Amino acid sequence: MARGSFRQANFGGGQISPLLVARADLQKHQTGLKTALNVIPLPQGAFMKRPGTKWICPTKVAADAARVFPFQFSTAASGVVLAGDLTFRFIKDYDLVTATTQAITGITAANPAVVTYSGTDTYANSDRVWITGVVGMEEVNNREFTVANVNVGANTFELSGINSSAYTAYASGGTVGEIIEVVSPYTDDQLADVTYVQSADTLYMFHPSVAPYKLTRTSDTVWTMTAMSFTDGPFAPLNSDDDIRIRLSAANSFVPGETGTIQANASIFTADHVGGIFYMEEIYFDQTQTYGTYVSPWAATQGLVNTVGTQLSSNGHVYSLVSTGSGTSTGTIAPSHTDGDAWDNPVTATNAKKWRYLHSRYCVMLITNYDNATQVDVTFLTYAPHGLQQPSRTVTATANSGGEILITVATGHEFQDGDHVEVASVGGTTEANGDWEGTYVSATTFLLNGSVFANAWTAGGTVHRYATWLWAFGAFSAERGYPSCGTFYQDRLVLASTDAQPDSVWTSVTSGYTSFADKFHGVVRDD
Numbered sequence: 001m002a003r004g005s006f007r008q009a010n011f012g013g014g015q016i017s018p019l020l021v022a023r024a025d026l027q028k029h030q031t032g033l034k035t036a037l038n039v040i041p042l043p044q045g046a047f048m049k050r051p052g053t054k055w056i057c058p059t060k061v062a063a064d065a066a067r068v069f070p071f072q073f074s075t076a077a078s079g080v081v082l083a084g085d086l087t088f089r090f091i092k093d094y095d096l097v098t099a100t101t102q103a104i105t106g107i108t109a110a111n112p113a114v115v116t117y118s119g120t121d122t123y124a125n126s127d128r129v130w131i132t133g134v135v136g137m138e139e140v141n142n143r144e145f146t147v148a149n150v151n152v153g154a155n156t157f158e159l160s161g162i163n164s165s166a167y168t169a170y171a172s173g174g175t176v177g178e179i180i181e182v183v184s185p186y187t188d189d190q191l192a193d194v195t196y197v198q199s200a201d202t203l204y205m206f207h208p209s210v211a212p213y214k215l216t217r218t219s220d221t222v223w224t225m226t227a228m229s230f231t232d233g234p235f236a237p238l239n240s241d242d243d244i245r246i247r248l249s250a251a252n253s254f255v256p257g258e259t260g261t262i263q264a265n266a267s268i269f270t271a272d273h274v275g276g277i278f279y280m281e282e283i284y285f286d287q288t289q290t291y292g293t294y295v296s297p298w299a300a301t302q303g304l305v306n307t308v309g310t311q312l313s314s315n316g317h318v319y320s321l322v323s324t325g326s327g328t329s330t331g332t333i334a335p336s337h338t339d340g341d342a343w344d345n346p347v348t349a350t351n352a353k354k355w356r357y358l359h360s361r362y363c364v365m366l367i368t369n370y371d372n373a374t375q376v377d378v379t380f381l382t383y384a385p386h387g388l389q390q391p392s393r394t395v396t397a398t399a400n401s402g403g404e405i406l407i408t409v410a411t412g413h414e415f416q417d418g419d420h421v422e423v424a425s426v427g428g429t430t431e432a433n434g435d436w437e438g439t440y441v442s443a444t445t446f447l448l449n450g451s452v453f454a455n456a457w458t459a460g461g462t463v464h465r466y467a468t469w470l471w472a473f474g475a476f477s478a479e480r481g482y483p484s485c486g487t488f489y490q491d492r493l494v495l496a497s498t499d500a501q502p503d504s505v506w507t508s509v510t511s512g513y514t515s516f517a518d519k520f521h522g523v524v525r526d527d
Contacts, residue, residue: 010045011036057096057130057142060084060181064188073201073217081203081215085188088215089181090223097220098130098177106170107137112148113164116156117176123147123157128179136171137164144179182225185210195485199493199513204228208484208499211275211476231381232364233516234495234506235279235472236480243437244268245420245466246280248389249375260365260378260389265420265435265466267373274367276477278378281362281470282385285313295386298344302330305353311386312355318385319355327351358383362470367477388467395461398429400453401441405432409463412443420466423448428458435466475506 013031023029031045039047059066064085071090072078079092090097102119115131123129127147131140140159148160186194186207196205203215212228244266251260262278285295298314305312306328310321314335322341331345335355345352363384369377397408407423415421417440426432436448476482481499483506488494493513496505509515 011041011047012043012045014041054094056091056094057082058144060087060089060128060144061188065191066188067191067194069196069203071198071203071217077217077220079220083184083186083191083194086184086186087181088184088223088225089179090220092220096130097180099180099221101175101177104131104134104174104176107134107140107164107174109137109164109167109169111163111165113140113159113162113167114152114156115159115176116153118155121178123150123178125150128181129176130179131174131176134170134174136169137167139164139167141174180221180223182215182223184225185213185227193484197487197493199488204486204493204513206483206486206495208481208497211482212486212495228514230277230474230476230514230516231366233277233518234475235277235518236475236500238279238472239469242469243420245469246471247464247467248280248384249464251380251384251389254363254380254384254386254389256380256382258380259368260380260384261371262365262376262378263422263466264374265422269367269370269373269376270479271370272479273376273473273477274370276367276479277381277474278365278367278376279362279472279474280365280384280388281468282387283468283470284387284390284465285361298330298334300330300332300334301351304328305330311358317360318358320358321353322356323354325352325354359385361385363388390465390467393463395423395426395457395463398426398432398453398457398461401447403453405429405448405451405453406441406445407432407438407448407461407463408445410444413446413463413465415446415465416440421446421448422464422466424462424464426457426461428455429453430455432461475501475504 008030010031011033013028014033015036016028016032016034020026020029021034036047038050040050041047059082061084066082066084069081069083071081079090082089082091100121102117102121104115104117106116108114125148129145129147131145132142134141145162146160147157149158152158190207190210194205194207196203201217205213205215214226214228216224218224244264246262246264249261249263252258295311295313295318298312298319305321306324308321308324312319317338319335325343325347327350329351331343331349331352333344335342335344338357341354341356343352343354359382364381365378366381367376368379371377393409393411393413395407396410399406415438419438420435421438422435423432431452431454432448436451439447439449441447473480476498483495484497486493486495491510493508494505498504506516509517
């Protein structure tokens, strides 16, 4: 070390008085700084940059609460999201982000003020613009204005509601740019409870009363706010009461995008379920051809499979014939695929059929409309099993059996003890109309448990069996609440804590941040 110099490894003394600069004999001199500008000395000896604030711009509505969210896409692209009532704006490089700014060439001192600018971009009435850098009429600098009466002259617009008659005369310079903003789902009252987590160019945002949203940056001036779409989960716990049953009371072709109606034998729906997803699982696999579409097991060289639309099951999955191929029988390779179409034999074989994977005995749908507490309308998000829509059986008679109502149908009903049914439009024995649990008596008759026979049958009547007790609501909805927080863990998006399940955690599939399926075509996978 050079004579007369020393190494200073501790700055814990902070900035010392000029009167002590020459007092090298004091210990404070050994740890002090002559000038410590915008730094904070730490007791450990280091110092850190002093935090602080800088005024950038006012909020869109001065009376509303606002909040800022940091957003860092890269070392060259970082900034702040300025969140206000139902609107997000953006700040970068200590300035409000606007579209390409254009040079101002004049502002009138009048009521209303008229701005003239040079440039090719145009403005529309009600646009919100930011003006800065004006010389002379500085009263308009760093302020937001609303555009009105565009093109009162070439490249001009009025500043809505601004009387500039008493302002300083415009001298030169200044720029104007349209403020970049996106519509937000959060009111100013909700902003304090918003949590967020960022991944690359997307900010995932959560609030217990609002569906999760994604704020995505394409560039400094292009941002999009979209609701997260949950189409395969997560789901609330599966219904555990096998007396509460549902069925598809109306459906089109059971394919994604088609519509249907769910009928329940209990009041399980509210209007707040609309917008949430719903899960139904098939339990009756033995329905015969008598009552419409039926599914029998796929078998090698099974004959007479030559009609497009025929459904067969294999390995727990259901497939539909989409090409008759060659021959009148199936091939020898059982379908096992869980996506798209595949042949059950080489195309050139004597018998070869092409099968399309449909489902694994369950389906997911979106609740689109609330009819009443026992009925909602849905749109299928996946293929649906036909067994979820139980066919109508025609009543041909009723009788008194030990004081209970014995129902007779025209053809074998296929019901089992404990099945739940809906009886409707029975004449005479009108006390039979309603929802019942049944007991098997014969192939064409069954008892309505707990019913009381009072009147003779006159005519009419239909019976529908409820299709399943294996159903579940989506975990997120206005009824159940939405996740109040989220984070990333091992390349999964983790969501937690809804009003209905405050202690629950849900994880997405690996690398699929909007997919929360707990199984893939009936199989639980490690991702």
